[in-house]
Amino acid sequence: MATISTPNYPDSLPLPEVYEGGAGTPLVLIHGFGGNWRMWKPVLPILERHHRVIVPTLPGHSGGVRLRRRATPASIADALAEQLRARGLDQAHVVGQSLGGYMAVEMARRGVARSVLxxxxxxxxxxxxxxxxxxxxxxxxxxLMPYLRPLLSPLLQIRSLRKRVLRDEMEHGDKMSPAEVRGMLHHALNCPIAREFLDEGIAQIEALPADNRVPVRIVWCGNDRVLTFREFGQPFLDRLGLKTHGVLRGCGHNPMYDDPEAVAGAILDFIGSVERETD
Structure with missing residues (x-):
């Protein structure tokens, strides 16, 4: 299976790293825990045809702004909202995956989201x-990662090994290039808040206030091995009072490489419905 073909997005950006491209109504993409903005690369060419796309690296992560407080979902969300407002983004469509999905809901709570997926x-x-x-x-x-990375790095040219190494994260890890896998491992290992965040204790998300009218949609990855729907998805819907959700079939926890067209399609369909109802 071929690797994903994307334009030559930069290997590095000025710190803190925030990628921006395209034109139109603003769309913010938020990655998951231990990642950085590059996890969204496969969907960027599609989304940039329709929107101004802003992809920050999360505060406290490798390449992101430093946190001024202990690493918790609330402190990360506060720093992210401040960062978005500083860029003039106070009514963007916000899409997040994994921890990024938690942060997307928190952007609605903090008044900087027009819609949340x-x-x-x-x-x-x-x-x-x-x-x-x-x-x-x-x-x-x-x-284990610090010990395994030097052993795995020279073997990542083997597609079947890339798929096996990333099997918990995605169905088709072989679509990532060797350099992308190395980068993914590098940023995870160099996430400044990793230990503190995991040890601090993660509070469950709270329902949005009754007067918060931001449209919220949840889609679950059909083959998610990290956050299984029964144990993590249904409780998320219940806490937000949502009755329905979409499914990205055949996709693992990080679906952007598994099926970028389906991910981008889910995003554009939702935004389109929101804009038709509000314009």
Whole structure:
């Protein structure tokens, strides 16, 4: 299977890293925990034909602004909202994946989102045991990664190995180039807040206030092995009082490489419906 073909997006940006491209109504994309803006690369060529697309690296992450407080969902959201307002973004469509989905809802709470789409968002769980097991798996990955990365790096030219290494994150990790996989591992390992965030304790997301009229839509990745729908997806819907959700079929937790057309389509369809109802 071929790797995803994308334009030559920059290997580095001025710090803090925020990618921007395209023209039109503003659309903010927010990545998940331990990642950076590059996780959205496969969908950018599609979305930039319709929107001004802004893709920040999350505060506290490798390439992002530094946090001035302890690393919690609230402190990250506060810093992100401040960063977006500083760029003149106070009514953007906001899309987030995993932790980014949690942050997208928090942007609605903080008054900087015109609409919110969450893709397999984190922030809710069925039982404390489910959350404890999830955090345990993530901590284990961060402990092992420094030792495994130098062993894996020279072997990443092998497509089947890339797919196996990334099997928990996506169905088709072989679509990532060796350089992209190395970059993904580098940014995860160099996430300044990783240990503190995992140890601090993550509060479950709260429902938006009754007077908050920001449209919210959730789509779940059909083959998500990180945040399974029963244990994490349905509780998220329940906490926000949502009755329906969409499904990205055949996609793992990070769906942007698995099926960029489907991801971009879900985003554009939702934004289109919001704009038709509000214009």
């Amino acid at each position: 969450g893709i397999s968002p984190g922030g809710a769980w069925k039982t404390d045991a489910d959350q404890k097991a999830l955090l345990g798996r993530i901590r284990k990955s961060f402990r």
